Amino acid sequence: MVDRARREINAKTDLAFDYEEIKTGRKVTALRFLITKNARTDTPDALRDDPRLARLVARLKSHGMAEDAARALVQDHEPELVEWATADLARRLKGKEKIDNPAGWLRKAIEEDWRPQPTLFAQEQAHAHETERDADREREELEAKTANRRKADSAREKAAIMAFIDGLPDDERQALEQGFRDHLAGTVPAMVAARFKGGKTWCADPIIRAVALAYLKVTKVGFSPKEPTHA
Numbered sequence: 001m002v003d004r005a006r007r008e009i010n011a012k013t014d015l016a017f018d019y020e021e022i023k024t025g026r027k028v029t030a031l032r033f034l035i036t037k038n039a040r041t042d043t044p045d046a047l048r049d050d051p052r053l054a055r056l057v058a059r060l061k062s063h064g065m066a067e068d069a070a071r072a073l074v075q076d077h078e079p080e081l082v083e084w085a086t087a088d089l090a091r092r093l094k095g096k097e098k099i100d101n102p103a104g105w106l107r108k109a110i111e112e113d114w115r116p117q118p119t120l121f122a123q124e125q126a127h128a129h130e131t132e133r134d135a136d137r138e139r140e141e142l143e144a145k146t147a148n149r150r151k152a153d154s155a156r157e158k159a160a161i162m163a164f165i166d167g168l169p170d171d172e173r174q175a176l177e178q179g180f181r182d183h184l185a186g187t188v189p190a191m192v193a194a195r196f197k198g199g200k201t202w203c204a205d206p207i208i209r210a211v212a213l214a215y216l217k218v219t220k221v222g223f224s225p226k227e228p229t230h231a
Contacts, residue, residue: 039051052079059086065103073110085109152223158203158227162214165202173198176220183215 009015015035022030047053053074060070061084074082085106092099099105108114118126165173177198184193188207195205203209216223 021074047074056082056086060103060106062090063102063106065106069103069107073107077110081110081113081115084115087102088114154206157209157213157225160223161202161216162200163207163217164220164223179219180215184211187211 018034020032020034022027022032047057051103056074056079057067057070060084061067061072063086088104088109089099092137165176168176181193181196184196188211190209192205195201196208201208202212213225217225
């Protein structure tokens, strides 16, 4: 009974003990217990301390595999493969498939990776999907770059227009605004033309800004939409 307790404590706790019998004559009259720290717990052991890996070792052992072999397989192969192999073996055994040596079957299934491989058609489909995803990413990147470029161009055009207008003398600016107002009346719908009030409204509406760019290029020699320009 003492031996059984010793085995369990030594195997499952951080303590280890041994004992010696004390005899009076031939009769055991007492026991002397020697208690020490269990050296087994002092050394890190991933296969013991990680619940998932420990469970995989236990599964392999449950099919008759020696502990050293089970630990080696779990240590040398990805957990997903070991899990698949043990699950597939359980499925086969449940289906009454005759497997004389489950431990040997598991070893080969893991070492040779018997997991089902995708068919050629599936591989081609996966490649096609990946190519399509790459094309989508490239298109999105191009669209983003185009949008950023347009945004930058718009900001540059606004700055160029306002810098040019603000740099004009008052009388020349007023004459330019009146001329542009007349030009708008003949080129855009009345409701759009009505939005132009001079000042910042040169750029407030994208339609008006586009017309203004063309108008200033034609009527004002000193205007350049590339960079802000002062007259």
